[in-house]
Amino acid sequence: MPDDVFRRLRELAEAADRPLEEYLLAELARITATPTMDEVLDRIESRGSGRFGLQQAVDDLEAERR
Known part of the structure; x- marks a missing residue:
């Protein structure tokens, strides 16, 4: 695991007052x-x-955005 990711996870755990x-x-x-x-x-x-249907809703939203 990259060091920066590990550090951030430790920070988040500490902020939540929980063990990692x-x-x-x-x-x-x-x-x-x-x-x-x-x-x-x-x-x-x-x-x-x-x-x-869902496809109709998607089509309508795309048309509205154009």
């Missing part, structure tokens, strides 16, 4: 519990309860 190992385990748990953007979009699309 505990801090890292909590952060890893948080990361793995957070869905990816693809997972979020898949969930939205699978619900299908809206009046239009």
